[in-house]
Amino acid sequence: MQAAVHQMPQMLPQYPRQSLNGVINGAHIVPPTPPVATRKRKRPHQYTVSYSEVQEVDSEGKLREVIVIDDTPPPPTISPATTYTNGFSASYQPPQFSAPIRTRARAAAEAQALSASTSSVAIIPPAPKKRKREPVDDAHATITKKPVTIVQQQQPVTTTKSWASGSGAATDEVSKGPVPCDDKEGHYIIVPDDIIARRYRTVRLLGQGTFGKVVEAIDTQNDTRVAIKIIRAIPKYRDASKIEVRVLQKLKERDPMNRHKCIHLLHWFDHRNHICLVSELLGMCxxxxxxxxxxxxxxxxxxxxxxxxxxxxxxxxxxxxxxxxxxxxxxxxxxxxxxxxxxxxxxxxxxxxxxxxxxxxxxxxxxxxxxxxxxxxxxxxxxxxxxxxxxxxxxxxxxxxxxxxxxxxxxxxxxxxxxxxxxxxxxxxxxxxxxxxxxxxxxxxxxxxxxxxxxxxxxxxxxxxxxxxxxxxxxxxxxxxxxxxxxxxxxxxxxxxxxxxxxxxxxxxxxxxxxxxxxxxxxxxxxxxxxxxx
CATH class of the missing domain: 1.10.510.10 (Transferase(Phosphotransferase) domain 1)
Structure with a gap:
């Protein structure tokens, strides 16, 4: 893109014509005083070029960065849905006397429109929606994405890590922005078919106490039903649960065949600030x-x-x-x-x-x-x-x-x-x-x-x-x-x-x-x- 710069001729004030020696028709006269200017003198025009950086998809489908100079028209769009008038697309009209004012937001929006219309693999972020399940954890769920308009900004993707301390494995949970999962008392909100730790699919709530909640879930790795004790996201209950984990691990170590009828811990992990203890699914209390x-x-x-x-x-x-x-x-x-x-x-x-x-x-x-x-x-x-x-x-x-x-x-x-x-x-x-x-x-x-x-x-x-x-x-x-x-x-x-x-x-x-x-x-x-x- 090039910026065309035209030097305007300098305009001088029109004064009465004078000779070099101040003589008109042979008579010496005093040169007239020039009129007083009614406005400040203009400074020489300083030409500045403003630009913004946007991203476009080229003809090969590759994303590249382009510098858009603010005093030039935007690149023409080639979307088949665009109607053309007089050689220009409907999204852009030629300047009449000066180039339209280009802002960074406008340049980014037009580049996004170009990317969405020319790329067959355009990346469209999912629209915000209420939490029903954790998309990242649900390996079997279908995530419905709503299309976005060309002026919608992409939402930042927040990546959090939940370390499964009990198993030594880490689980990465990706969610679009903060998703509420607790009530005001720190209890985990139980949702049917919620996927926990990319492995356990919740079935129903079994009970609730001061410490937290117990849910029935299906272990998708081996298709068995388990009970998960989900501790409240409150420091004192989290600390107590870590003591419980230590006790349960000791009990299982000393009685691997469970001859002494104490509950056995199968697995434990930290899920969204909730300590979760997985055990066999038993009957009612x-x-x-x-x-x-x-x-x-x-x-x-x-x-x-x-x-x-x-x-x-x-x-x-x-x-x-x-x-x-x-x-x-x-x-x-x-x-x-x-x-x-x-x-x-x-x-x-x-x-x-x-x-x-x-x-x-x-x-x-x-x-x-x-x-x-x-x-x-x-x-x-x-x-x-x-x-x-x-x-x-x-x-x-x-x-x-x-x-x-x-x-x-x-x-x-x-x-x-x-x-x-x-x-x-x-x-x-x-x-x-x-x-x-x-x-x-x-x-x-x-x-x-x-x-x-x-x-x-x-x-x-x-x-x-x-x-x-x-x-x-x-x-x-x-x-x-x-x-x-x-x-x-x-x-x-x-x-x-x-x-x-x-x-x-x-x-x-x-x-x-x-x-x-x-x-x-x-x-x-x-x-x-x-x-x-x-």
Whole structure:
């Protein structure tokens, strides 16, 4: 391209013609004073050339950079969709008196139009759209791209890396701009058919807790169904999940055949700031089964099977100097949720038709959720365990260790027998009062230790200060309604007598007098053969 520059002739002001000696017709006169200019004198015109850099596709389909001089017309377009008038395309008209003003934006737009019309492999970025799935991760999904107009600017492509720390492999995730994937609380937004880590396709949400969410997914590499625990994108939960990963890796290392019924970690990785733990897909948790079964108790032979497996799992943890600290029915999964339905009479009601009760076909279970698990030699937080399964030494601030797991197991076994939680309270003093209703008065030595750490719970003589004056009528009623353990598990036969004794030793107030889980496995209760019953 060339710029044509025309030098304009210099225009001089028209003054009366003068001779060199100032004489007109032989007479000497004074030369007239030139008129005063009414505007500033023009400076010599400075010619500058402005240019911009654009990209074009040449006749061979190759992209090249071209410098466009701003005082020349743009290159003619050759798009077959362009209409021509007088030898010029409709997108450009010849200048009338001067070249049109060319801006960088206009040059870029016209170059993009040329590229889009002449190249058979024009690169068109996808238009922004709401997140349905991650395009980069979904190897089987079809990405629909919307055409862009010739004046639309290309959107920057942001590349982020998510390092799969558990497997040592890295996954590159390319997304066009930031795509929201979390809610305001840091939970991952679950979308059906979402592809996670280029491998796992989500199916449905299985559950949600404080830590995050658990989803069912299909492992596209081997076409198997797995469960993925997706931790909230909050630092404290991410840190706890890394501890859980360390624990799970140790459990799998020490028990590769999984004889001790703890969940096995298959894979873990960091996906969009969420730690993800992949494990085998199991059935529902024991609590959900109880709930869907209208909180009907389990048959006694099932309780014995559950107790043996749970004590074995926790004994394995304790042998590794590991305390679970959060044992509860929600953290016990059935391997298979299959059941049969049978009609059972409603107790205490003769003329009421029998109701249908679900009976499990398999009692195989797995212990899960090691997010709060703590090694004995490491830091112990002040409060652990879910309220209903919390040991008295934790409530009194006396410190805790392996026996707190044994206490939680005692509460769980009673719940299996009755169908409902043994302690239903949310107040520390009320909880201790209910414990005394179930197990009798605290041992004096244990009560004196509690008086030193929680004097507000005791009165003179190291006796529990219940009820306090501020206690509500409902609270007093709930404590009075709490039955003793012998009333809850009546020793009507040898099975119940041994079961009652086992639970009493697991629920002992003083942790130093509480039976260990390893000792409990040798309890006479497990030598009994319990006949199948509803």
């Amino acid at each position: 024991v609590y959900d089964f109880l709930k869907e079964n209208e909180f009907a108790p389990f048959p006694r032979q099932h309780i014995q099977s559950f107790a043996r497996q749970l004590l074995g799992s926790v004994a394995f943890l304790h042998d590794l100097h590991l305390i679970h600290t959060d044992l509860k029915p929600e953290n016990i999964l059935l391997v298979h949720s299959n059941f049969r339905s049978t009609a059972v009479p409603v107790p205490g009601k003769r003329n009421v038709p029998p109701r249908m009760k679900r009976v499990l076909q398999s009692t195989d279970i797995r212990l899960i959720d090691f997010g709060s698990a703590t090694f004995e030699e490491e830091y112990h937080s002040t409060v652990v365990s879910t309220r209903h399964y919390r040991a008295p030494e934790i409530i009194l601030g006396l410190g805790w260790s392996f026996p707190c797991d044994a206490y939680s197991l005692g509460c769980i076994l009673v719940e299996f027998y009755t169908g409902v939680a043994l302690y239903q309270t949310h107040d520390n003093l009320e909880h201790l009062a209910m414990m005394e209703m179930v197990m009798g008065k605290m041992p004096e030595r244990f009560a004196r230790a509690g008086t030193r750490t929680k004097p507000e719970f005791f009165k003179e003589g190291s006796r529990l200060d219940w009820p306090k004056a501020k206690a509500s009528r409902q609270s007093k009623k709930d404590v009075r309604a709490t039955r003793s353990l012998q009333d809850v598990i009546p020793p009507t036969d040898i099975i119940n007598r041994h079961f009652l004794n086992l639970v009493q030793r697991l629920l002992a107030f003083d942790p130093s007098h509480r039976i260990t889980v390893r000792e409990a496995l040798n309890h006479p209760y497990f030598s009994l053969s319990i006949a199948e019953e509803i």
